[in-house]
Amino acid sequence: MVRCFDDENVVHVAGKVDPLSDIEVILTELALADMAVVERTLHRDTKKARSGDKDAQKLVAVLEKLLPHLNEGKPARTLVWARKTSSPSSRCVC
Secondary structure, three states: OOOOOOOOOOOOOOOOOOHHHHHHHHHHHHHHHHHHHHHHHHHHHHHHHHOOOHHHHHHHHHHHHHHHHHHOOOOHHHOOOEEOOOOOOOOEEO
16 A cells, blocks of 8 residues: 555655655565565576476476566566467466
């Protein structure tokens, strides 16, 4: 929730009400959290993928495409995924 009103009874962390700045801070914190999760999962599952785990290989492929996107400051939801056309499933091709 982002506050858009002044109230002397409610203290703001930055000392002033600026909803646009607050939204930017929230989005930055979410992006950093996403990057941390992706890096941690990549570290863990890369070992599994090297040992032949097919699911880990698929996950690593997705995360390796996602991480540079996150590093550019873009939300994960904006990454464009190509879809397989030979299969009716909705799995992504990385």
